[in-house]
Amino acid sequence: MSKTLIAASARPMVLSLLLNEESYGYRILQDVMSLSGGTIDWSEALLYPVLHRMENEGVIRSRWRISEEKRMRKYYALTDFGRRELEVEKERWLSIHGAFLRLWAPAEGSE
Amino acid sequence: MSKTLIAASARPMVLSLLLNEESYGYRILQDVMSLSGGTIDWSEALLYPVLHRMENEGVIRSRWRISEEKRMRKYYALTDFGRRELEVEKERWLSIHGAFLRLWAPAEGSE
DNA sequence: TCGCATACCTAATTTTATGATGTATATAAG
DNA sequence: CTTATATACATCATAAAATTAGGTATGCGA
Numbered sequence: 001m002s003k004t005l006i007a008a009s010a011r012p013m014v015l016s017l018l019l020n021e022e023s024y025g026y027r028i029l030q031d032v033m034s035l036s037g038g039t040i041d042w043s044e045a046l047l048y049p050v051l052h053r054m055e056n057e058g059v060i061r062s063r064w065r066i067s068e069e070k071r072m073r074k075y076y077a078l079t080d081f082g083r084r085e086l087e088v089e090k091e092r093w094l095s096i097h098g099a100f101l102r103l104w105a106p107a108e109g110s111e
Numbered sequence: 112m113s114k115t116l117i118a119a120s121a122r123p124m125v126l127s128l129l130l131n132e133e134s135y136g137y138r139i140l141q142d143v144m145s146l147s148g149g150t151i152d153w154s155e156a157l158l159y160p161v162l163h164r165m166e167n168e169g170v171i172r173s174r175w176r177i178s179e180e181k182r183m184r185k186y187y188a189l190t191d192f193g194r195r196e197l198e199v200e201k202e203r204w205l206s207i208h209g210a211f212l213r214l215w216a217p218a219e220g221s222e
Numbered sequence: 223t224c225g226c227a228t229a230c231c232t233a234a235t236t237t238t239a240t241g242a243t244g245t246a247t248a249t250a251a252g
Numbered sequence: 253c254t255t256a257t258a259t260a261c262a263t264c265a266t267a268a269a270a271t272t273a274g275g276t277a278t279g280c281g282a
Contacts, residue, residue: 008119016214039206095150103127
């Protein structure tokens with residue numbers, strides 16, 4: 001329960017993962033898992049709709065390609081708009097993070 | 112659009128705000144606003160249902176009290192369970208944050 | 223008395239999340 | 253050759269949550 005936060009981080013996480021190279025659903029799932037040491041466990045039912053929404057929104061773009069393993073994969077890449085949106089998400093994240101840090105600071109008198 | 116993240120941070124944010132002292136809806140709204148320098152702009156329609164859900168869940172507890180200004184306010188306080196849940200949320204947040212930091216690291220090769 | 227800030231709230235619609243499935247191929251094990 | 257597993261995509265139905273819009277009431281200053 002209460003995985004809302006994990007779900008909400010999906011958009012910025014996908015944008016971040018695609019920053020340097022294109023990727024595909026199944027791999028994104030594994031990357032996120034390993035990046036978080038298992039804490040973030042996305043399901044396919046979470047990710048695929050998110051990818052579709054994001055493509056619809058225009059922040060990512062997909063194309064089917066056959067991998068060296070001869071498997072069909074839907075590769076996603078950032079669009080320019082997506083690159084800008086990543087910056088927005090990043091600032092949003094850091095601003096919320098800053099608020100948390102202030103609240104979690106050991107000092108008692110503040111708050 | 113895409114305020115999902117802000118909404119999702121509501122639960123941990125409320126728990127964090129109540130860590131040291133009790134508070135009430137209207138004030139929580141202002142605190143969050145000022146803590147984030149305006150980035151996080153919650154609406155009342157976001158917050159009140161969240162508070163009710165959280166009370167229902169047992170992480171916070173409420174009581175009506177008349178303030179010095181002679182106004183009725185519904186004060187919320189953390190329960191023991193809420194205190195534990197805050198720790199869980201904290202770890203969750205930091206683990207996701209860690210993943211982002213790795214992804215946003217200036218190094219190109221690491222991805 | 224008018225407006226604004228304070229202080230709470232819900233109802234209706236839209237959007238998301240979740241758990242359960244469904245499809246198909248490559249590859250390794252038996 | 254058959255079975256199991258990993259890879260790879262997806263949707264459907266239900267449950268939960270978010271968003272827009274509205275509603276009530278008081279204290280206080282102009």
